[in-house]
Amino acid sequence: MKDFFNKNLEDVDSAIFNTIKNETERQKNVIELIPSENIVSKAVLQAMGSPLTNKYSEGYPNKRYYGGNEFIDVSETLAIERAKQLFNAEHANVQPHSGASANIEAFFALMQLKDKIMGMRLDHGGHLTHGHPVNFSGTFYNFIHYSVDKDTHLIDYDEVRSLAQKERPKVILAGGSAYPRIIDFKKFKEIADEVGAYFMVDMAHIAGLVAAGVHPDPVPFADVVTTTTHKTLRGPRGAMILSKTEDRFDRENKKNLAQKIDFAVFPGMQGGPLEHVIAAKAVCFLEALQPEFKNYAQQIVKNAKALAARLQDHGFKLISGGTDNHLILIDLQNKNITGKEAESALDRAGICCNKNMIPYDPKTPFNPSGIRIGTPAVTTRGMKEDEMKQIADWIARIIADFKNENLQKQVAEEIKALNAKFPIY
Numbered sequence: 001m002k003d004f005f006n007k008n009l010e011d012v013d014s015a016i017f018n019t020i021k022n023e024t025e026r027q028k029n030v031i032e033l034i035p036s037e038n039i040v041s042k043a044v045l046q047a048m049g050s051p052l053t054n055k056y057s058e059g060y061p062n063k064r065y066y067g068g069n070e071f072i073d074v075s076e077t078l079a080i081e082r083a084k085q086l087f088n089a090e091h092a093n094v095q096p097h098s099g100a101s102a103n104i105e106a107f108f109a110l111m112q113l114k115d116k117i118m119g120m121r122l123d124h125g126g127h128l129t130h131g132h133p134v135n136f137s138g139t140f141y142n143f144i145h146y147s148v149d150k151d152t153h154l155i156d157y158d159e160v161r162s163l164a165q166k167e168r169p170k171v172i173l174a175g176g177s178a179y180p181r182i183i184d185f186k187k188f189k190e191i192a193d194e195v196g197a198y199f200m201v202d203m204a205h206i207a208g209l210v211a212a213g214v215h216p217d218p219v220p221f222a223d224v225v226t227t228t229t230h231k232t233l234r235g236p237r238g239a240m241i242l243s244k245t246e247d248r249f250d251r252e253n254k255k256n257l258a259q260k261i262d263f264a265v266f267p268g269m270q271g272g273p274l275e276h277v278i279a280a281k282a283v284c285f286l287e288a289l290q291p292e293f294k295n296y297a298q299q300i301v302k303n304a305k306a307l308a309a310r311l312q313d314h315g316f317k318l319i320s321g322g323t324d325n326h327l328i329l330i331d332l333q334n335k336n337i338t339g340k341e342a343e344s345a346l347d348r349a350g351i352c353c354n355k356n357m358i359p360y361d362p363k364t365p366f367n368p369s370g371i372r373i374g375t376p377a378v379t380t381r382g383m384k385e386d387e388m389k390q391i392a393d394w395i396a397r398i399i400a401d402f403k404n405e406n407l408q409k410q411v412a413e414e415i416k417a418l419n420a421k422f423p424i425y
């Protein structure tokens with residue numbers, strides 16, 4: 001049995017070993033601009049790849065359904081306490097396996113089947129789990145969607161208010177995955193109060209910016225805040241739910257809001273928590289509590305602004321005219337190229353991004369008019385404004401001549417040379 005425990009992956013399964021090697025090499029060699037991706041520290045990787053994966057820990061610290069959790073309780077409690085400290089939250093549940101799971105669980109805690117909830121339109125920057133008809137959220141709940149303004153591409157708070165007054169939803173949801181501007185959580189909360197709705201925020205994309213104070217904080221205003229841990233927060237793939245303790249609308253009930261959230265996560269939706277990932281979340285929160293993380297998050301935004309400005313110099317049209325956060329949505333309609341064509345031309349040159357719908361897009365989700373880019377991963381590598389200008393210049397060259405495969409090969413080589421100066425792992 002000694003062999004079983006101590007053989008290296010390389011010797012056990014060369015196919016998977018080589019795939020991991022190839023993928024790591026790919027990550028080293030590309031410019032990663034997918035705004036929902038990042039590059040975790042070695043410390044986070046080590047926590048994730050630990051024997052904590054062996055343990056069953058259904059329940060919560062000191063209230064488990066299995067024995068032998070004395071050390072697991074230490075790491076999950078550290079994760080909870082650090083999450084609360086990082087976001088100044090009253091309650092944290094660190095068990096959600098993913099952002100989608102966290103949203104399911106929050107909805108399950110706040111609503112009954114078919115209850116009414118308001119969220120941002122997916123093609124205006126929302127998320128699949130905010131009521132898309134193919135998703136559980138659009139099937140189980142009665143979603144009403146607000147839009148962004150046709151000219152400014154900003155959330156139209158007057159529309160949010162009038163829609164909320166007309167529809168009287170049980171929950172108002174803010175947050176999304178393709179909105180390049182600041183979200184006014186205070187205004188959302190005022191509207192929620194006017195109509196007696198819970199206010200929920202999905203800050204999956206901006207959590208790292210919020211933690212560092214470079215984006216307004218939803219936690220003081222929202223009843224419930226869900227987030228992934230692997231985007232700007234730069235932790236392991238996973239999620240968490242922050243909430244208030246008190247349930248503003250249900251004081252008589254035997255459970256307060258924090259208890260409802262915990263109950264919705266387990267036993268409501270999930271079984272055994274991924275304790276190796278929760279330990280890695282604890283490491284990520286500790287990293288995010290350091291002063292350097294503030295510099296990192298500030299640099300993400302500086303980089304996004306530098307990238308946006310240079311793209312505009314090259315004649316690119318940006319949704320909302322720029323960015324306040326980590327992401328940029330490019331409207332390609334004036335460039336005679338679709339989002340799909342741009343994504344694959346850039347991909348061949350070693351620049352990773354994703355095609356994306358733009359607000360009021362005349363095209364379809366499979367071949368939309370835009371691409372979405374962002375700066376969390378390149379900022380983690382240590383790149384700054386000068387490199388952003390260089391990246392914008394590459395994007396402009398590739399898109400202007402998107403069928404030129406020699407140019408793509410040439411740029412891929414130039415990118416490898418730049419990346420060699422910003423090594424990972």
Ligand SMILES: *Cc1c(COP(=O)(O)O)cnc(C)c1O
Pocket residue numbers: 036097098099100101103126127129175176177202203204205228238239
């Ligand atoms: C990424 C994201 C999610 C989903 O996270 P997964 O971990 O991929 O399930 C949910 N909401 C928003 C706003 C997101 O950006």
